[in-house]
Amino acid sequence: MTTSIKKLPDIELVLSGNGACGGCPATMALRIVGKALGPNAIMLLTPSCSVASMGMTPKLGYNWPCINITFATAGSSSSGITHAVEIMKEKGRLQGELPTVFAWVGDGGTYDIGFQALSAAAERNDNFIFFCYNNEAYSNTGVQRSGATPRGAFTTTTPTGKRQPKKNMAQLMLEHNIPYVATATVAYPGDLYDKVVKAKNTPGMKYIEILAPCYLGWQFDMPDTVQMSRMAVRSGAWLLWEAENGKISFNNPSSLIINGKKGAAPVDEYVMKQGRFNRLLKSPDAASRIAEIQGDINRTIDFMRERAKITI
Amino acid sequence: MKSVTKAYRPISWPMLGAGGDTGSWRTHRPVVDTQICTKCQICWVYCPEAVIDRKEITIDYRYCKGCGVCAVECPTGAISMEKEE
Numbered sequence: 001m002t003t004s005i006k007k008l009p010d011i012e013l014v015l016s017g018n019g020a021c022g023g024c025p026a027t028m029a030l031r032i033v034g035k036a037l038g039p040n041a042i043m044l045l046t047p048s049c050s051v052a053s054m055g056m057t058p059k060l061g062y063n064w065p066c067i068n069i070t071f072a073t074a075g076s077s078s079s080g081i082t083h084a085v086e087i088m089k090e091k092g093r094l095q096g097e098l099p100t101v102f103a104w105v106g107d108g109g110t111y112d113i114g115f116q117a118l119s120a121a122a123e124r125n126d127n128f129i130f131f132c133y134n135n136e137a138y139s140n141t142g143v144q145r146s147g148a149t150p151r152g153a154f155t156t157t158t159p160t161g162k163r164q165p166k167k168n169m170a171q172l173m174l175e176h177n178i179p180y181v182a183t184a185t186v187a188y189p190g191d192l193y194d195k196v197v198k199a200k201n202t203p204g205m206k207y208i209e210i211l212a213p214c215y216l217g218w219q220f221d222m223p224d225t226v227q228m229s230r231m232a233v234r235s236g237a238w239l240l241w242e243a244e245n246g247k248i249s250f251n252n253p254s255s256l257i258i259n260g261k262k263g264a265a266p267v268d269e270y271v272m273k274q275g276r277f278n279r280l281l282k283s284p285d286a287a288s289r290i291a292e293i294q295g296d297i298n299r300t301i302d303f304m305r306e307r308a309k310i311t312i
Numbered sequence: 313m314k315s316v317t318k319a320y321r322p323i324s325w326p327m328l329g330a331g332g333d334t335g336s337w338r339t340h341r342p343v344v345d346t347q348i349c350t351k352c353q354i355c356w357v358y359c360p361e362a363v364i365d366r367k368e369i370t371i372d373y374r375y376c377k378g379c380g381v382c383a384v385e386c387p388t389g390a391i392s393m394e395k396e397e
């Protein structure tokens with residue numbers, strides 16, 4: 001059973017009055033992550049909205065020791081900190097429970113710029129959690145395309161809509177044979193909370209990716225952050241799943257879509273709510289380009305359904 | 313030589329209002345109708361700013377950014393967004 005809202009802990013590690021936009025999905029997600037991790041953790045961040053959201057020196061909007069590192073190094077820096085705390089503990093210079101080391105990284109820092117260091121850390125099975133909050137673009141620098149931007153979406157570097165599909169990053173991490181991989185999104189906080197608790201209690205490398213619909217980049221109305229997250233899941237554009245030691249299980253409501261109990265909502269409504277698809281919708285070949293977007297979604301659903309059958 | 317003082321180190325400390333008094337960003341203010349509110353805590357869980365008290369369902373207007381997420385997610389329609397003066 002998913003943890004209910006009323007059972008979530010009181011503790012707040014994201015502090016009020018930070019520098020994020022109103023309605024920010026990254027901050028919303030991090031708040032729930034904080035409830036699961038608690039205060040005994042060390043956070044590493046690459047350049048991103050979540051760094052800008054930390055606020056202005058000498059004030060810090062997150063209540064953890066935070067380390068700002070360079071873009072390409074979330075994997076390697078987190079490995080370094082993980083080993084450092086383990087050795088300090090061994091030498092008796094650190095008492096009590098080991099802090100949870102976690103990287104909090106955007107999709108740009110995960111899918112593209114940080115991919116090599118992340119892949120290497122996963123291959124070493126170093127003991128930390130890598131979070132990717134995925135707003136499907138380089139938002140902090142004004143919304144450029146990333147490997148997570150879906151086909152058809154406008155960004156400042158894809159002025160007629162992106163022509164390529166996004167990567168299936170969580171599945172790529174699964175193929176690194178790490179003990180825990182999960183996907184989540186802000187509309188389902190209990191699901192996210194449970195996954196982070198599981199990751200915290202699993203030794204080795206953990207990867208959790210959180211879809212974070214950003215009103216500014218996706219061009220919808222600010223109050224609709226959670227609505228958009230829910231629509232992404234209902235349309236099958238985002239699938240909720242987790243894999244413990246390589247065994248995939250799907251979470252509600254994505255499990256209903258995967259096992260055919262409930263059809264995914266057509267992608268049209270989800271696309272039409274977002275200004276980033278406006279130009280595509282107005283183009284003469286709109287119908288065929290929406291069909292392409294739907295095709296990408298259907299393919300991923302079919303692929304993940306089949307992939308889940310492999311449990312060896 | 314004098315040692316570098318704390319203020320010159322590139323180190324920040326956890327504090328409320330690291331982005332300033334973010335309540336001043338609001339164009340609309342969420343107002344809870346306590347007659348309708350069922351204290352389900354849905355607004356509390358989705359508020360990105362952690363400015364809603366989960367027991368009393370009161371809002372800290374010093375930092376509430378007026379994003380309106382709470383009003384959209386409230387299942388009973390107990391929160392209305394009222395224009396700031």
Ligand SMILES: Cc1ncc(C[n+]2csc(CCOP(=O)(O)OP(=O)(O)O)c2C)c(N)n1
Pocket residue numbers: 047048049050071072105106107108109110135137138139140141146
């Ligand atoms: C090596 C390097 N290249 C570029 C930048 C500029 N930069 C800062 S934040 C950012 C965007 C990050 O995108 P993402 O990781 O998706 O996080 P988001 O801003 O979307 O939260 C970029 C390109 C940088 N700081 N360092």
Ligand code: SF4
Pocket residue numbers: 020021022023024025026027049050053135139140214215216217
């Ligand atoms: S641009 Fe988007 S992800 Fe970045 S702070 Fe604003 S709402 Fe959050």
Ligand code: SF4
Pocket residue numbers: 344348349350351352353354355356369385386387388389390391
């Ligand atoms: S979501 Fe609405 S009904 Fe539920 S606690 Fe908040 S104001 Fe009250």
Ligand code: SF4
Pocket residue numbers: 022023342358359360361362363364371375376377378379380381382383
């Ligand atoms: S308007 Fe936004 S910041 Fe203010 S209480 Fe509602 S959800 Fe929180």
Ligand SMILES: [Mg+2]
Pocket residue numbers: 106107108133134135136137138139
């Ligand atoms: Mg991003």
